[in-house]
Amino acid sequence: MAEKKVIAVIFGGRSVEHDVSVLTGLQFLEALDPGKYTGLPVYVDPLGQWWTGDALKKRSYYPVNDSKQKTLSEVKLELATNANGRPSLTTFKKGLMGEKREAIPFDLMVPAIHGSNGEDGTLQGLLEFANIPYAGCRTLGAAATMNKEFTKKQARQNNINVLDEMIMARPKTGTFLDPEAIENELTSVFGAIRYPYIVKPCNLGSSVGVGKADDIDSLIGALMTAFKLDSEVIIEPFVENLVEYNISVRRKLDGTIITSAIERPLRNAELLDFKNKYLGGNEPGAPKAKSGGNSEGMASLNRELNPSNLNTDQIDIIRNSSSKIFDVLNLAGSVRIDFLSNEKTGEIWLNEVNTIPGSFAYFLWEAAEEATSFLALTSDIIEEGFALSAKRLGDTGTHIGGATIFVES
Structure with missing residues (x-):
């Protein structure tokens, strides 16, 4: 029987979207196929310190304060590959004989940090530098989609409708x-x-x-x-008679680009802001939409799936535009693409691209024409990550490219 791969899921981070990232990371860990993978939680606190420990898998453990940190292990990412060829985290434990280094090996890292310092290509660049296999968008796609202006320019060049800005x-x-x-x-x-x-x-x-x-x-x-x-x-x-539509896009392991169900978020305010999206319109601290286990985050948002008010032409615009921008920017993983629409005129504009969407948009894949469970989705994202990372690896010896300058005397 093959040994299970250790999948490090990194979440939290120095970002205003820290709390949403925690939910997304916990959900991914919970949805891992236990027959194939072992989940390793890696929590980045608001100061940028990295931690691991089984307690981090529980929603009730958050927020993590100073006393809770004493039950965790602070870890550092090793930038050099260890002797057995696996990446690893290092923890330092104090003992009678002084500080002891302990390696925690893993096989692939799944970035689940939303926004700054995680979704913008910086974390992906660090993993590339350290030759660590990881899932989701590569550095260029992550950085490109984080900048709304750049994304809109790429959309215009490919005849995708966007608002002026x-x-x-x-x-x-x-x-x-x-x-x-x-x-x-x-x-x-x-x-x-x-x-x-x-x-x-x-x-x-x-x-x-x-x-x-x-x-x-x-x-x-x-x-x-x-x-x-x-x-x-x-x-x-501002778009009059505003309605919003979201769709998720990913690439199957055979290279085919596929799209999920379309959702129309239902909001109780003029804008779908953070409170409406993640707290169901409640103030922080108020009861969440679902209780028990790990909060559903954006998965608990009130929505209409495959909305009946969309006609065939509008559906085609959303599916074709999202597939095109996904392909143009060479994206990977489960990407959510958001659209704005004037419900009265029927006009539709691409709004933005989210390379690490809340909950990895699993609820859109469960409702797709070819339904995909969250467990199958996490497996696909992981296996794609292994394949993309392996494709990039090459020999870095200076002799290969005839670039040797210094030789032993």
């Missing part, structure tokens, strides 16, 4: 936002000022720091909020 850089410290200058730029970009506008950070998740501006005062307020989270902010026209 204006980009603003965070002003220098000590300077104020000039209302007249802002409105002049709005006129220059959009041809005329037509409130309301939507304001959001250019390099964060779809629901974090998003605000609606009905006039210049609320626009400045929304910009100030967004600039606390990002150095660049994107301003877009």
Whole structure:
């Protein structure tokens, strides 16, 4: 019987999306096929320290405070491959004879960190540098999709419909936002000022720091909020009669790109913000949509699957556009792509691409025409990660490329 692979799932992180990432990581660990894999939780706290321990698999263990950390093992990622060819984490334990290093080997890492320092290509780059097999998007795809402006440019070049936008850089410290200058730029970009506008950070998740501006005062307020989270902010026209549609895309092991069920999130507010998406409209601390076990995160959002109000042409636009941008940016893993629509006119615009979606969008695959269970989805994501990582590996010896300069005398 083949030895089970150890799958390190890394979650948490130094990001405003830290808590959502914890839910996603716990769900992935819970959905691993126990006959094929052993899950290794790797929690990154808000200060950037890495921890492991079985207690981290329990939703009730969070938030992790100083006293709870005493029951865990702090770990460091080894950048050099060990003697048996497996990557490893190292923990340091104090004993009578001093500090003792202990290796914790694993076979593949699954990034489940949302937003900054995890979904933006930085973690993927570290894993590439250390030659560590990992799942999901490669460095380029992760970095490209994190920037909303870049994603929209790629979409336009491939005839995918997106809204016009204006980009603003965070002003220098000590300077104020000039209302007249802002409105002049709005006129220059959009041809005329037509409130309301939507304001959001250019390099964060779809629901974090998003605000609606009905006039210049609320626009400045929304910009100030967004600039606390990002150095660049994107301003877009507000879509009247707004409805949103989400779909997940991935590549089968034979290379075929497939799409999931389409969902229409149902919200109790004008915008689908963080509170509506992850707390079911409740304030932090209020009862969640589901109790017991690991919280469902975005999986508990009220939604209509395969919504009846979409006609065949609209469905084709969503499926074809999402498949095209997935292919153009050479993405991997289970990617959720979000669309905006004017329900009255039927127009549809690609909004953004989420390479590490909440819950890995498993609920969309369970409802797909060719239904895929969460257990099968995690297995596919892992096996794809092994294949992509193996494809990249090459001989790094200087003699191979005739690049040797220094030789032993």
